[in-house]
Amino acid sequence: MTIATLRSAFLAAFLAFIALHGAGPTADKSRYTLFNPTPTSLLRDLSTDRPDQTESPYTVDAGHWQLEMDFINYTFDRNAGTRTAAFNIAPINLKLGLTDRADLQFIFDNYSRERVRTAGVTTTTRDWGDLTLRLKINFWGNDGGDTAFALMPFVKLPLRLGDAGNDLVEGGLIVPLAFNLPHGCGLGVMTELDWLADDTGRHRRANWLNSVTVSRDLTKKLGGYVELVASITNERGAPWICQIDLGLTYAVFENVQLDAGCNIGLTRAAPDLQPFLGLSVRY
Numbered sequence: 001m002t003i004a005t006l007r008s009a010f011l012a013a014f015l016a017f018i019a020l021h022g023a024g025p026t027a028d029k030s031r032y033t034l035f036n037p038t039p040t041s042l043l044r045d046l047s048t049d050r051p052d053q054t055e056s057p058y059t060v061d062a063g064h065w066q067l068e069m070d071f072i073n074y075t076f077d078r079n080a081g082t083r084t085a086a087f088n089i090a091p092i093n094l095k096l097g098l099t100d101r102a103d104l105q106f107i108f109d110n111y112s113r114e115r116v117r118t119a120g121v122t123t124t125t126r127d128w129g130d131l132t133l134r135l136k137i138n139f140w141g142n143d144g145g146d147t148a149f150a151l152m153p154f155v156k157l158p159l160r161l162g163d164a165g166n167d168l169v170e171g172g173l174i175v176p177l178a179f180n181l182p183h184g185c186g187l188g189v190m191t192e193l194d195w196l197a198d199d200t201g202r203h204r205r206a207n208w209l210n211s212v213t214v215s216r217d218l219t220k221k222l223g224g225y226v227e228l229v230a231s232i233t234n235e236r237g238a239p240w241i242c243q244i245d246l247g248l249t250y251a252v253f254e255n256v257q258l259d260a261g262c263n264i265g266l267t268r269a270a271p272d273l274q275p276f277l278g279l280s281v282r283y
């Protein structure tokens with residue numbers, strides 16, 4: 001079965017489900033905008049795109065900012081005699097609520113360093129990352145109902161501040177869907193199609209990523225999740241990547257959340273371990 005067949009089957013089932021499940025009743029906050037912010041008394045519960053890889057369909061309330069970041073994340077991988085160790089310091093996602101149903105996101109990878117050792121030779125690269133712009137548009141479920149759905153187109157803009165990166169514009173579309181389940185549980189599914197440059201930089205390839213995450217409230221402030229993520233490209237001979245992700249979130253205050261977790265590779269092409277520690281703040 002080809003990637004095109006898999007993608008078509010998944011999207012057909014996904015869209016069929018959407019057609020059968022509408023949103024429940026929602027509060028009308030449509031009059032609030034970037035220049036007429038939503039009153040703090042009407043803010044929806046804090047919802048973040050981190051720490052799991054499955055994005056949230058919920059947007060930041062109009063006229064408010066939300067900062068999501070890793071304090072640090074680390075990647076370790078050992079494969080076919082090559083050992084890779086990398087860390088990224090304080091990558092951020094800064095969100096701005098434009099309307100009640102849309103927010104604009106500025107993602108900056110910040111400083112990273114990667115060290116690769118193979119055949120006794122070590123190579124180190126340093127980079128300040130690129131800028132990614134994302135626009136999240138919620139179609140239903142922002143303020144009520146058992147499901148929520150959004151579309152999130154994005155574009156990566158090269159900043160050329162370091163050794164890594166391909167210095168090319170890339171983009172794609174993210175499609176997240178969330179379900180509120182009984183007993184403090186939640187289910188999130190996401191499909192993402194990326195249009196990326198190949199290793200030569202002269203051609204483009206499609207990368208298709210799918211994920212499913214299950215979360216549960218463990219206490220009033222503490223939550224946990226388990227997630228499965230898989231991605232594949234249409235490039236000939238490219239390996240399949242699959243990870244299982246585990247993590248915890250802790251609500252310090254109504255608008256402040258800490259998180260920690262680890263992404264674990266299940267296939268040879270996936271990184272072996274990716275531990276992280278992060279923070280989300282809304283204001």
